[in-house]
Amino acid sequence: DAGITQSPRHKVTETGTPVTLRCHQTENHRYMYWYRQDPGHGLRLIHYSYGVKDTDKGEVSDGYSVSRSKTEDFLLTLESATSSQTSVYFCAISGGPSTYEQYFGPGTRLTVT
Amino acid sequence: AQSVTQLDSHVSVSEGTPVLLRCNYSSSYSPSLFWYVQHPNKGLQLLLKYTSAATLVKGINGFEAEFKKSETSFHLTKPSAHMSDAAEYFCVVSDQDTGGFKTIFGAGTRLFVKA
Numbered sequence A: 001d002a003g004i005t006q007s008p009r010h011k012v013t014e015t016g017t018p019v020t021l022r023c024h025q026t027e028n029h030r031y032m033y034w035y036r037q038d039p040g041h042g043l044r045l046i047h048y049s050y051g052v053k054d055t056d057k058g059e060v061s062d063g064y065s066v067s068r069s070k071t072e073d074f075l076l077t078l079e080s081a082t083s084s085q086t087s088v089y090f091c092a093i094s095g096g097p098s099t100y101e102q103y104f105g106p107g108t109r110l111t112v113t
Numbered sequence B: 001a002q003s004v005t006q007l008d009s010h011v012s013v014s015e016g017t018p019v020l021l022r023c024n025y026s027s028s029y030s031p032s033l034f035w036y037v038q039h040p041n042k043g044l045q046l047l048l049k050y051t052s053a054a055t056l057v058k059g060i061n062g063f064e065a066e067f068k069k070s071e072t073s074f075h076l077t078k079p080s081a082h083m084s085d086a087a088e089y090f091c092v093v094s095d096q097d098t099g100g101f102k103t104i105f106g107a108g109t110r111l112f113v114k115a
Helices: none
Strands: A004-007 A010-013 A019-025 A031-038 A042-051 A054-057 A064-070 A073-078 A087-094 A108-112 B003-006 B010-014 B019-021 B023-026 B032-038 B044-050 B056-058 B064-068 B073-078 B087-097 B100-105 B109-114
Touching: A004 A087, A010 A019, A019 A031, A019 A087, A019 A108, A031 A064, A031 A073, A042 A064, A042 A073, A042 B100, A054 A064, A073 A087, B003 B087, B003 B100, B010 B019, B019 B109, B023 B032, B023 B087, B032 B064, B032 B073, B044 B056, B044 B064, B044 B073, B073 B087
Parallel strands: A010 A108, B010 B109
Antiparallel strands: A004 A019, A019 A073, A031 A042, A031 A087, A042 A054, A064 A073, A087 A108, B003 B023, B019 B073, B023 B073, B032 B044, B032 B087, B056 B064, B064 B073, B087 B100, B087 B109
């Protein structure tokens, strides 16, 4: 298995509080991604990074921000959590875009009450 | 614009019978296509990928998929289902254009395998 960990694995938080999810990789892959998974929607890309300090938006980026200060870490922040952000969040890594397969972390289940 | 349609939200087969999971896509460029599998409470695992080489792609655990450009399809098949194949399967299209690259997941097909 690719060396990808996510923390925390489960979190319950209240509406309006900030939340940060962490993705850590040991594969030295250039690309990192954050997805959310909701029933009936598959996975939807929130943000991705193509290098240290290089990030871009995905299709559902509103309400989320990311940072990547080191190759191995990619942080996802919900500045003010809302109930619509209750979801399972997956981090993924790849050696490049488009034609490269992605390797997924185990996921973080976030509940916003 | 890219899109992916998995034609069945649920498929049920008996153990030992063939599996067919259907996927249609649209893409303006030359896409890469993937199938991923997700077992309950797990992350996703790559089954196979197509990147403009052979149109018949073989993957892990006996799965294969055929890229048919004329039909814009990338259906996943397996000759004989095993109980351990019960999972959710995602078809994915990815390509790169002037706006950057995009990866779109289908909504998923849940495969049930009956003993």
